[in-house]
Amino acid sequence: MIRINCPICGTRDESEFTYGGDATVRRPAMEEDAPGPWLDYVFMRDNPRGPHREFWHHVQGCRQWLVLDRNTLTHEIGTCFLARDAA
Numbered sequence: 001m002i003r004i005n006c007p008i009c010g011t012r013d014e015s016e017f018t019y020g021g022d023a024t025v026r027r028p029a030m031e032e033d034a035p036g037p038w039l040d041y042v043f044m045r046d047n048p049r050g051p052h053r054e055f056w057h058h059v060q061g062c063r064q065w066l067v068l069d070r071n072t073l074t075h076e077i078g079t080c081f082l083a084r085d086a087a
Ligand SMILES: [Zn+2]
Pocket: 006, 007, 008, 009, 010, 058, 061, 062, 063, 064
């Protein structure tokens, strides 16, 4: 069981959250008209073994989007903060 320390609600079980994807992916500029950057943005993802920065949504809590560092090998949770503070 993964326990996530939500900055608003405190430590909660993983079952209250929904995984939201890779938090390292950046959307191309809207003016980008080459297909390559959009293909990478929409479809191409790494499958890292080890540290990974991810989006999680606290669906059954404060409903905030979080950015957290999780080790995909050990499920150890590192830094966790509100996604709105990431910009
Ligand atoms: Zn929360």
